[in-house]
Amino acid sequence: MSTAVIRTGGKQYRVSEGDTIKVEKLEGEPGAKISFDEVLLVGGDTPKIGKPTVSGAKVSGEIVAQTRGDKLIVFKFKRRKKYRRKAGHRQALTQVKITGIQG
Template identity: 40%
Template sequence: MYAVVEINGKQYRAENGKNLLVDRLDAAPGESVVFEKVVLLAGENTAFGTPYVKGASVKATVNEEVKGDKVVVFKYMPKKHYRRTHGHRQQYTVLTVNEIVGA
């Protein structure tokens, strides 16, 4: 059984016991979080939400916060002596899915 859950405006596929890498959440490591915006429940009986499945939720535990790979942005204008280099590392939260509660 798996569920498609919406977290911070993005959709992720959640399965029991699996890890999810999501955009940074304001939660400390070891803290339990519950996501109630479940878009799809798949298993023996599939349930689609309009927009969300009523009574469904995903319970997870926060493992750690990590940084993604560095993305380098380079801007320039030819013949104008304009060059700018800028880097960015996105922060992520690693979650472990404990339970998928169905309707």
């Protein structure tokens, strides 16, 4: 079973065929096919390490759902000045099922 390390949304993910991962928001409806061309490593019997990416390697997947992450609280204040600001943030995420690794 081959594995790969891909880069998307400024983060790196280690994936295998059949894995489901949550990545930063990607455009597309659930069921749409997507491919990741920034493949940093392809593992297996003979691993290939990219410098910085593996040429010709591609990881394909399918969008499962568009979701949002847990709420994070952002709180700013200045001591002794009665300045308080509280805001919440929920990151938009895309759930992707990995369907194939070529390379």
